[in-house]
Amino acid sequence: MDAVCAAEPHAARVALFRDVARQQLPRLYRIARRIVGDDAEDAVQDCLLKAYQHVDQLRDESAAPSWLVRILVNCCRDRLRGRARSQEDVDLDALEEFSLYRTIAYEDPFPYSDSLHLDFLAEFSIDDVRQVLLRLPELYRIPVVLVYMHEFRTREVAEMLDTPLGTVLARLHRGRKAFEQQMWRYATEHDLLREGAR
Amino acid sequence: MISCAEAVRQLWEYIDDVVDAGERAAIETHLARCRRCCGELEFARELRRTLADAGEEDVPDDVLRRLRHTLEELER
Numbered sequence: 001m002d003a004v005c006a007a008e009p010h011a012a013r014v015a016l017f018r019d020v021a022r023q024q025l026p027r028l029y030r031i032a033r034r035i036v037g038d039d040a041e042d043a044v045q046d047c048l049l050k051a052y053q054h055v056d057q058l059r060d061e062s063a064a065p066s067w068l069v070r071i072l073v074n075c076c077r078d079r080l081r082g083r084a085r086s087q088e089d090v091d092l093d094a095l096e097e098f099s100l101y102r103t104i105a106y107e108d109p110f111p112y113s114d115s116l117h118l119d120f121l122a123e124f125s126i127d128d129v130r131q132v133l134l135r136l137p138e139l140y141r142i143p144v145v146l147v148y149m150h151e152f153r154t155r156e157v158a159e160m161l162d163t164p165l166g167t168v169l170a171r172l173h174r175g176r177k178a179f180e181q182q183m184w185r186y187a188t189e190h191d192l193l194r195e196g197a198r
Numbered sequence: 199m200i201s202c203a204e205a206v207r208q209l210w211e212y213i214d215d216v217v218d219a220g221e222r223a224a225i226e227t228h229l230a231r232c233r234r235c236c237g238e239l240e241f242a243r244e245l246r247r248t249l250a251d252a253g254e255e256d257v258p259d260d261v262l263r264r265l266r267h268t269l270e271e272l273e274r
Contacts, residue, residue, distance in 0.1 A: 018269060025262060026262065029261060029265065030254075030255050034252075041265070045265070045268055048265070048269055049268075099206065100241075100245070101237070101241045101242075117237070117241045118241075118244060121245065121248055124248065126252050129248055133249075144249070145253070147214075148249045148250060149249060149250060150253060154216065169211075176210055179245075180245070183245075
């Protein structure tokens with residue numbers, strides 16, 4: 001049986017927490033890396049401490065991984081709160097209008113290419129993509145990381161963030177748009193659009 | 199038939215399979231007749247794959263060791 005009985009002693013919950021947390025550590029760290037970058041280890045440390053302090057909220061073994069991610073996301077948000085807010089300013093109209101596909105076709109950065117769009121993506125290393133992601137406002141970055149990098153369902157993310165499903169879907173939509181927009185900006189700023197740049 | 203703008207706006211939801219049956223049918227009808235939107239669909243799939251690949255990362259051994267240590271220390 002999955003559920004931890006309400007009468008289960010505190011020690012049993014702590015043991016469950018320890019087993020699940022140990023197993024989930026790599027995933028927790030990867031999620032934190034994509035949300036807070038270099039502060040990831042500290043964010044996971046915060047998460048472990050907070051989860052331990054609230055271990056009596058852990059009711060169900062199968063829900064334990066999501067419970068930990070929920071705590072981690074809150075710890076990441078706490079850490080981001082102390083950072084500059086300038087990156088959070090987004091022109092939503094410009095964002096909605098932007099299409100990376102159309103921008104690449106219009107700007108035609110590789111005139112002799114017969115696979116223009118794929119060539120554009122091929123200019124990005126994995127580290128470039130991670131840097132682009134860190135440029136996204138937190139509000140959009142978190143659902144993008146959870147859904148597109150860690151395969152959580154949008155409904156699970158809504159529960160984790162304590163946010164209505166419609167709001168999560170809207171943030172995901174804007175997050176994708178912001179990601180596309182920042183891919184283009186990053187490419188132009190880092191000179192990736194010159195043929196033979198790499 | 200829905201417009202290109204409407205089809206493109208829902209492409210990621212279509213890839214993620216979070217559109218309803220009516221929306222799916224409308225997008226597929228559009229894609230069957232619109233080569234440019236098929237290109238957008240393929241690009242959106244690649245972009246999604248690019249994002250997913252960037253999520254994979256080996257966790258450094260020393261980080262994992264410190265985090266495990268924290269976990270053990272919590273009970274003392």
